[in-house]
Amino acid sequence: MSQLKPPTAADVDAAASRLSGIAIRTPLINSPVLDAAIGARVFLKAETLQRTGSFKFRGAYNKMSSIAADRRAAGVVAFSSGNHAQGVAAAAQLLGLPATIVMPRDAPAAKRERTAALGAQVVLYDRDREDRMAIAQGIAAERGATLVPPYDDPLIIAGQGTIGREIVEDLAAQGLKPDVVVIGASGGGLAAGISLAVKARLPQVKFYTAEPEGFDDMARSFASGHRETNAKLSGTICDALMSPTPGELTFPITRALIGEGVAASDAEVARAVGFAFRELKLVVEPGGAIGLAALLAGKVPVAGRVVVAVLSGGNVDAALFDRLIAA
Amino acid sequence: MSQLKPPTAADVDAAASRLSGIAIRTPLINSPVLDAAIGARVFLKAETLQRTGSFKFRGAYNKMSSIAADRRAAGVVAFSSGNHAQGVAAAAQLLGLPATIVMPRDAPAAKRERTAALGAQVVLYDRDREDRMAIAQGIAAERGATLVPPYDDPLIIAGQGTIGREIVEDLAAQGLKPDVVVIGASGGGLAAGISLAVKARLPQVKFYTAEPEGFDDMARSFASGHRETNAKLSGTICDALMSPTPGELTFPITRALIGEGVAASDAEVARAVGFAFRELKLVVEPGGAIGLAALLAGKVPVAGRVVVAVLSGGNVDAALFDRLIAA
Numbered sequence: 346m347s348q349l350k351p352p353t354a355a356d357v358d359a360a361a362s363r364l365s366g367i368a369i370r371t372p373l374i375n376s377p378v379l380d381a382a383i384g385a386r387v388f389l390k391a392e393t394l395q396r397t398g399s400f401k402f403r404g405a406y407n408k409m410s411s412i413a414a415d416r417r418a419a420g421v422v423a424f425s426s427g428n429h430a431q432g433v434a435a436a437a438q439l440l441g442l443p444a445t446i447v448m449p450r451d452a453p454a455a456k457r458e459r460t461a462a463l464g465a466q467v468v469l470y471d472r473d474r475e476d477r478m479a480i481a482q483g484i485a486a487e488r489g490a491t492l493v494p495p496y497d498d499p500l501i502i503a504g505q506g507t508i509g510r511e512i513v514e515d516l517a518a519q520g521l522k523p524d525v526v527v528i529g530a531s532g533g534g535l536a537a538g539i540s541l542a543v544k545a546r547l548p549q550v551k552f553y554t555a556e557p558e559g560f561d562d563m564a565r566s567f568a569s570g571h572r573e574t575n576a577k578l579s580g581t582i583c584d585a586l587m588s589p590t591p592g593e594l595t596f597p598i599t600r601a602l603i604g605e606g607v608a609a610s611d612a613e614v615a616r617a618v619g620f621a622f623r624e625l626k627l628v629v630e631p632g633g634a635i636g637l638a639a640l641l642a643g644k645v646p647v648a649g650r651v652v653v654a655v656l657s658g659g660n661v662d663a664a665l666f667d668r669l670i671a672a
Numbered sequence: 673m674s675q676l677k678p679p680t681a682a683d684v685d686a687a688a689s690r691l692s693g694i695a696i697r698t699p700l701i702n703s704p705v706l707d708a709a710i711g712a713r714v715f716l717k718a719e720t721l722q723r724t725g726s727f728k729f730r731g732a733y734n735k736m737s738s739i740a741a742d743r744r745a746a747g748v749v750a751f752s753s754g755n756h757a758q759g760v761a762a763a764a765q766l767l768g769l770p771a772t773i774v775m776p777r778d779a780p781a782a783k784r785e786r787t788a789a790l791g792a793q794v795v796l797y798d799r800d801r802e803d804r805m806a807i808a809q810g811i812a813a814e815r816g817a818t819l820v821p822p823y824d825d826p827l828i829i830a831g832q833g834t835i836g837r838e839i840v841e842d843l844a845a846q847g848l849k850p851d852v853v854v855i856g857a858s859g860g861g862l863a864a865g866i867s868l869a870v871k872a873r874l875p876q877v878k879f880y881t882a883e884p885e886g887f888d889d890m891a892r893s894f895a896s897g898h899r900e901t902n903a904k905l906s907g908t909i910c911d912a913l914m915s916p917t918p919g920e921l922t923f924p925i926t927r928a929l930i931g932e933g934v935a936a937s938d939a940e941v942a943r944a945v946g947f948a949f950r951e952l953k954l955v956v957e958p959g960g961a962i963g964l965a966a967l968l969a970g971k972v973p974v975a976g977r978v979v980v981a982v983l984s985g986g987n988v989d990a991a992l993f994d995r996l997i998a999a
Contacts, residue, residue, distance in 0.1 A: 372699035377723060393953040396704060455950070622993075623782070626720040626955040626986030659953030666949075667994040 352499035354545035357506035360407040385647040399658030401432030407504030419489035424477035427456030434463035496534030497592035509542030524650035527636035530554035531588040533595030540602035554606035555639040557581040564606030585632030609638040633658035679826035681872035684833035687734040712974040726985030728759030734831030746816035751804035754783030761790035823861030824919035836869030851977035854963035857881035857890040858915040860922030867929035881933035882966040884908040891933025912959030936965040960985035
């Protein structure tokens with residue numbers, strides 16, 4: 346399949362040019378309290394501060410700005426539990442394309458509402474009984490719309506990879522290099538893109554994926570060497586990290602460049618969300634805090650190293666956030 | 673009083689050297705959603721991400737690192753509703769000085785606990801019946817400790833002024849200059865320091881102080897030309913902004929360089945805290961959101977301009993934050 350040609354570091358550079366002045370160059374945040382808690386020099390790439398509150402805008406915009414002129418009027422369609430939905434909707438709004446988003450009925454209200462507020466048509470489905478891919482493909486076929494996949498696409502991966510470029514550049518400006526990078530993984534687009542971009546510049550960097558316990562398909566796939574599937578389709582507070590299996594395109598990249606993953610429990614994720622509230626003054630959604638959770642729980646060997654974790658999103662309902670920070 | 677010699681822009685530069693590598697160079701955060709909500713190009717100086725979660729560390733460290741060697745062992749004493757307390761405690765810990773902090777009994781629990789956790793001795797007083805200044809001066813006299821005032825001190829003002837330097841430098845790196853800067857005011861140390869630093873580089877910038885309704889002593893003092901006093905000593909959600917009157921040292925500076933102030937209601941502040949949670953993914957305490965509140969409420973004429981507001985702190989109890997973001 347020509348669509349599944351793997352992206353290269355040059356594709357990430359091209360994405361960076363397309364996103365320049367459009368995506369926010371998010372800060373790398375450091376904190377003495379965080380360093381002390383983890384026993385390392387820690388930097389958090391705050392994609393919570395990205396347009397739409399998650400990294401997903403980068404890949405979506407990179408993909409959609411590459412749609413041929415004669416296909417633009419038919420618009421785009423995407424399926425997403427929430428953050429990709431908002432990323433696609435925001436990119437569509439900027440590019441003047443109609444967007445239809447297929448979202449699970451149990452996605453956080455904040456994510457559904459914000460997607461609609463960005464001008465997209467939202468179509469709900471039942472996560473346990475319906476096939477979102479089939480629904481989205483049906484809409485795409487009927488309207489001639491372009492499907493914007495959440496991760497298994499070279500332009501999506503390259504877009505997320507711009508985060509890796511910024512990490513390397515912004516640490517270099519402080520005279521530093523990352524030793525370890527921890528990246529949350531669901532379908533693996535973020536992990537594939539960042540590892541691709543960073544390894545092209547700094548081949549020595551050690552990566553880990555971080556996943557919710559019970560949804561650690563990426564880590565188990567690294568161990569077995571082929572794409573494993575999660576037993577459950579729901580049942581973690583990390584609503585953004587419930588993809589059933591690593592992507593066909595992302596897995597060969599993450600397997601070659603990352604190869605090792607850790608998992609964090611809901612309780613560990615809740616502690617990380619609370620820590621980010623109290624100590625860092627950042628709003629991080631559960632799935633966005635998975636890397637920080639793994640670091641705070643001591644699951645990644647980082648003592649004394651320069652460590653980067655990606656805070657991948659901050660779209661959390663007030664009611665859930667209340668419960669997490671009260672714990 | 674020689675102690676009240678006004679600070680100069682050179683004092684701010686000296687403070688920047690002392691704070692380099694010690695205070696966090698906090699990011700200037702921008703957001704298309706924020707720009708659209710306000711109708712201007714808005715940058716938020718996120719001092720919420722500073723050590724101890726507020727700007728107060730800057731002034732405290734600048735002051736305390738200047739204490740003569742033979743006076744260090746006797747330590748420091750300060751009075752504060754919370755953020756200055758933490759700033760002094762953190763600076764004392766870094767400099768190896770014993771610290772005693774006089775705090776009101778009704779200060780947020782988070783601020784009291786964090787001050788104690790930083791190794792300071794906390795002495796509580798009753799905000800309505802006791803004189804915190806007298807208590808602190810008594811402790812200082814008894815122990816030979818150095819009093820670290822919250823705002824009326826040239827080294828404190830110069831320390832806070834380093835924020836102004838960073839605003840100018842970081843906007844210049846993006847090819848921009850601020851047109852308008854909005855600064856929360858209580859005693860006026862932050863407002864005096866920032867206006868001093870910015871005006872020395874860019875004399876055309878227009879400043880506004882922002883205060884809670886009913887606690888707008890700075891704005892009323894600008895109008896009358898002399899230091900007015902608030903009628904109330906409590907009764908705003910902005911616990912950080914309840915100083916009764918502008919400082920003796922800060923007022924001549926803010927009057928000359930700022931001269932105009934706006935006020936925001938508790939409801940407007942709550943909306944700003946909720947906006948920062950939902951749209952910006954930042955935890956901002958009520959007092960820290962006063963400038964953003966004034967901008968969102970349309971109280972400052974900024975249409976189409978480059979505007980900076982300082983998010984001065986993020987130390988808010990989970991219970992109050994829950995109520996504010998649920999609104």
